Amino acid sequence: MNYEARKTAATATVARWEWYTWPGLDPRPLHFERDLLKPGRRLDARPPLNRDVLRIGFDTEGRVAVTEKYSGFLRGRLNYETFMRYAGDVVEAAHFDADGQRIYLHEYRYVDGLMRSAELTARRGSDRESYEYTDGLITRVLHDLTPRLVAEHDDHGLVRIVAGRELRYERPPAGFDLEAECRAVEDALVALVPEAVAALKFDGPVSRIALSYHLANDLDCEIYIATDVDAEYEWSPPDYNYVADIDLGNTGPIRLVRQELTLLDADDHDAGAGSEWGRRVMCAAATRLRTHDWTAVFPVTADFLLYTVDLELVDLERNLAECG
Structure with missing residues (x-):
């Protein structure tokens, strides 16, 4: 037919x-x-x-x-x-x-x-x-x-x-607490990011560190670092001159966290509750990382800034506001 x-x-x-x-x-x-x-x-x-x-x-x-x-x-x-x-x-x-x-x-x-x-x-x-x-x-x-x-x-x-x-x-085990597990992911990011950045050698004082994520509900990010920021690319992490990876793994609690955030998004893709939760985790980690003593690791510029943003920069303004 x-x-x-x-x-x-x-x-x-x-x-x-x-x-x-x-x-x-x-x-x-x-x-x-x-x-x-x-x-x-x-x-x-x-x-x-x-x-x-x-x-x-x-x-x-x-x-x-x-x-x-x-x-x-x-x-x-x-x-x-x-x-x-x-x-x-x-x-x-x-x-x-x-x-x-x-x-x-x-x-x-x-x-x-x-x-x-x-x-x-x-x-x-x-x-x-x-x-x-x-x-x-x-x-x-x-x-x-x-x-x-x-x-x-x-x-x-x-x-x-x-x-x-x-x-x-x-299916998550009995007693699985998504909020508590998200806090554990935040703690892991706060611990892993300084280690990954400290392993790099820079050609000058660091100006920007960006935790850049593709999908917020995936809670996975790359770290982009800039020592010389071109005004045109100031908020474009992939154009920074250094990059570091961190690996949260994909087994145990982190796999369940990603799964449950994805399922929250599936409830209403327009609302994106899971992605919003993941975004807040990234912001909370970035806020805490701003208080890290980076000068003990490498020189920084007077306008040094650490922030988190998605690759498409959709979340940039509200992330900057929430990170303080």
Whole structure:
């Protein structure tokens, strides 16, 4: 079926329309959990045009019939559409771009109400997953009979998801305190940054030290140091003339902190509660590091400044204000 035929058939089954946040809804097992995402939330009204949003049409049985994706980058223009087709135990999801060109076709097959496979046919390839269950709970996602994901459950729900040797998700242990663990990350940054900077040799007094992060919820940063600041690049850490790395690792508590901050963002990507928490941790560490006796390590200029900022400089002004 072509674009017009699928659109006409799917739209004819829509009984109601609802606005949803990205990433919307998807029936595939562990589709969201494997990437630390959560299904989209229903909205009472369409958000401003500069935000991504989905309009989902449901049929009389409450099933998704049509999904329309509107782009905030494109000032609210429609840029993707997905049309569902239900035929007993076989369900098709056809995804098209704004020009009506098909991007991919998903075919889902069900047995006894549980999805058993999802086959993808796209412009440049194909893929197939199959699903295994124990007592009605998804336990394995397979690709060509090879486990792609293994899920463990207990009486309280999902325990962990493992992809090969990679731990994708792990439920925090009882008593896990995110706030306390974030303070521990702050303490680690305060200890590691001076060590990393002290290992470098500079060609003159240090003027700027920037803790530069890409994603605040990742709590990972590089240290950029400048001895000669060009006014044009004063607030552009990658243009400084020295760089040092610190490694917080990715096991134990720090991995759980990153996971939980990412999941907080997944609750509402526009609010970004996890990223905001991570940003505050970076600011708290920078504030404490400003009191470090740097003159005992290397000469500094009269206008020496230590601060933290994201690579795109979106957080620059409020970070400078919060760091004191």
